[in-house]
Amino acid sequence: MDKILRVNLTNGAMTTVPVPDRWAKLTGRALTSTIVAEEVPPTCHPLDGAKNKLVFAPGFLSTSFASSAGRLSVGGKSPLTNGIKESNSGGNLAAAMGNLGYRAIVLEGESRQWQVLVLNKDGVTLEPAIDLVGETSYDAADVLRGRYGRRAAMAIIGPAGEFRLPTAAVMVTDMDGVPSRPAARGGLGAVMGSKRLKAIVVNPAGMKKNPPVDRKKLHAATKRFAQALMAHPASGKSLPIYGTDALVGPIDKIGGLPTRNFRNGSFEGAAGISGERLREIIVARGGKTTHPCMPGCVIQCSNVYPGPDGVERVRGLEFETIVLNGSNLSIDSLDVVAELNRLCNLYGLDTIEIGAAMGVAMDGGLLAFGDGSGAVSLLKEVGKGTPLGRLIGSGAVAVGHALGVTHVPAVKGQAMAAYDPRRLKGTGVTYATSPMGADHTAGNCLPNTVLPGVGPIDTTKREHQVELSRYLQKVAAAFDSLGLCWFSRYPILGDPTLLLDMLEAQTGEIWTWDGVLDLGWQTVQTEVAFNRAAGFTEADDRLPDFFREEPLPPTGDTFDIPRKELLQTLNL
């Protein structure tokens, strides 16, 4: 992974350059954010194809076959937040890029015609894609697999990206070649659409691999890491059995489950969308309760969800999707949620932002809470690109703006995920202060997370939330920078040598845990600096007032982290 591919869509120029020295220790989010910060004018319009860039970067371990270590970072200036964005996905693209030796692909400029970027053993080409315009991500993937090989890994945009909607995702293929692993948040699919690039197709067949410096040591280290993952109750038991949806029960129980546009923290229909129910349905219908999203993963927390006829409806039905499109809309049917998820995948949309936008629309009276078929119809409008669909596809803040709804659960233009900050206060601190906007992946503080030197933290209390968020924002940025899945933290935070050994075997360099944390911290600081230059201030580091003012039933809690303390989270 010693080279960077730059593709100028305006004139078709493609150059491959060695990784410059100053970026030698950067991969993943650290690299995407650094490139964006160095090369994109902070005040540019995110859809100005000539100025904004879209950067794809795997982590150091992408080709190592280490479990949970092949995530992809996609970075650019976000059309949703107007700030810097890194959006992260599983799937097989990171490994394919790594196997071709690419540290990053940097998309620059904008094409006049729709194209596809193809990387394979024959080189790099831009090929016409006019026949794919308007196709769903799934249909486009079918065509492209036929054209460029079954093993091709891809990043594709659906109609939403073509429409340049600020909720458009970049859809990455899973190991079966199905584009079901979105780099969803922040509308980076619209940036790809602004460049008129329908897909990136990477087929590593016949190419030399990206060999580790010490193969034997790497083998031993990845094996030890896999064993540690399996030994941990979360990554070894709960996630493989129930998937991420295992969280519905516990988050509902503490009263932090976003319900009816964040007006309640507990959902009377929670049992209908729980991990237990999800497993029950999948088992009964002959689907898959476990499924890996990345090569080598031993957790396999994903799933394949079939309809009553046993035919696959959607894969990778996740907790956040289920909550934002379930309890948040007062919908207690997993079949409805699965259909919403399926449509989001086809159109190439962020399920979190869309669910939040529909929640605001329901709050504004556009349709009734609980109206599942209404929600499905509404989502189809987005796929068609009707004005109503464009409005919903503009995100939760835009819907609130248009409907005069003040109760909009968003920070820096981006909607919150499946954790109400009044009961998950550390996550609230992350929502408020992360340069990513309200993004749980930037530092999600689940109940009883251990804060080093302090112990397990009760997220429903005020104490230690700022420290916890700061710590996890650092860890999350570091993990994103190394291509690590967030679930790999379960063993690694207890024993960092699990990670350090793998990194050393792969790169031949000495790594320290402090160095890893520092990588995360520096990355976040780079992002904060970009946002400051783009016009963000402390005034943007806040939750909407109603989280401080409206007690959340049933506990009656508010978000009560003192503002002064909150502002110190990243400004140390």
Added chain:
Amino acid sequence: MDKILRVNLTNGAMTTVPVPDRWAKLTGRALTSTIVAEEVPPTCHPLDGAKNKLVFAPGFLSTSFASSAGRLSVGGKSPLTNGIKESNSGGNLAAAMGNLGYRAIVLEGESRQWQVLVLNKDGVTLEPAIDLVGETSYDAADVLRGRYGRRAAMAIIGPAGEFRLPTAAVMVTDMDGVPSRPAARGGLGAVMGSKRLKAIVVNPAGMKKNPPVDRKKLHAATKRFAQALMAHPASGKSLPIYGTDALVGPIDKIGGLPTRNFRNGSFEGAAGISGERLREIIVARGGKTTHPCMPGCVIQCSNVYPGPDGVERVRGLEFETIVLNGSNLSIDSLDVVAELNRLCNLYGLDTIEIGAAMGVAMDGGLLAFGDGSGAVSLLKEVGKGTPLGRLIGSGAVAVGHALGVTHVPAVKGQAMAAYDPRRLKGTGVTYATSPMGADHTAGNCLPNTVLPGVGPIDTTKREHQVELSRYLQKVAAAFDSLGLCWFSRYPILGDPTLLLDMLEAQTGEIWTWDGVLDLGWQTVQTEVAFNRAAGFTEADDRLPDFFREEPLPPTGDTFDIPRKELLQTLNL
């Protein structure tokens, strides 16, 4: 004018208090902005009725019968810009408030039921208005006139304000009681809607007047001022003959007339929407080519525009409305523009923002440039409150966000008026730097405006534009603060004693021109400080990049004021 009425809509409490000493020399915009800055949390949601306030304030001369001196300031935090806003209107409300002795009406809190605020000789009451919900501003005015007297002056919101659309205006009655004088910009009608106040009705009949300190001197001074207005070619000749639409010819001629969403500076159909054509139509159909919007006005630049049947269609058809809904949409028919204006008045909408939003919608392919009947249909969607209408009614930036259009002529969330900044560069400086967002009324630099100490400025050149904008922003804020119409500047800037004499006669205080300018400057600085606390930075003080990068046909000019210089406009 020694008292302030505070109305708390939440609990119905109404208190009348004397003007505090620190506000003794403040009226109009100086007072609305000061009250907003002191009392509204800068980061609050503008539609949070419990936090935002809506302030109505006439100027010192509102009851003087001086020509062009009875404008009304309406202030609050804007749902469109998220910053402080003063929106300014003619009509008869300022005089009525002044005659009742009110320096300001401050609306606080939010009601659960729709109400009307009534001020008359019997006192102040809040009365139910459930029967008026959904009524157009015109229909509501009819009902209210019947209920509270033909002489009642009013501020009314239409359906747009009820929908809390960020383009909603506060519609003020003219001297015939017709709500055709909007305080249009910045969506303050939505703030009134968020408080569920359909109208303010002020009937000064039977109340003691607001006597000047020196009636004889005032009489002489207002007479001298009226004569000076009539002697000036602009206020004495051009405006009375052609109205504000006189500008179409000259602005088109210099290549600064916004055409097809600011993609051209000259409109092939300009003759069809010119002041000459407007006059011709009005004369031929038996309308009124002159009409006063305020008591005592000698300019009478307004008009009454009839249809081919001779029946009134709309009154107060102005240059900015005509350009944004004419050339900007490639529509060359005044009848179509008049219909768009009529609908905006009925629904209570800002014609500038709506015209700009439709221009962006046309640019995004929602309908074709030049499609007049399509534009009328689209506007009717806004009045009905359909999702499509809500999108258009969200303003130009929101439409661009939803349709993926980067070519959006707006600053701080607000669309530009009828002056392309590439040829009217001083106005471009005002658009970029004014705390009001892109608002020509904050300091409009027309061709050949005289900059004191320098002389007439060529607005198509780079030189002196920053100084000119600074000077005119100061003057505009001062004039807004004194209730002066912008057209009163024609004689006053040449001979300030015309103004000072009137102020001294009315108030009994000594006024200096430096003091007047300082009032303007302090007001702007108060507003800038509010915006800074709300989260605005220098990054917000900029025109969209395309104004610097895309040459404007036919002259090929760009906006080329050096950024460093630009940023010094208000930061001295």
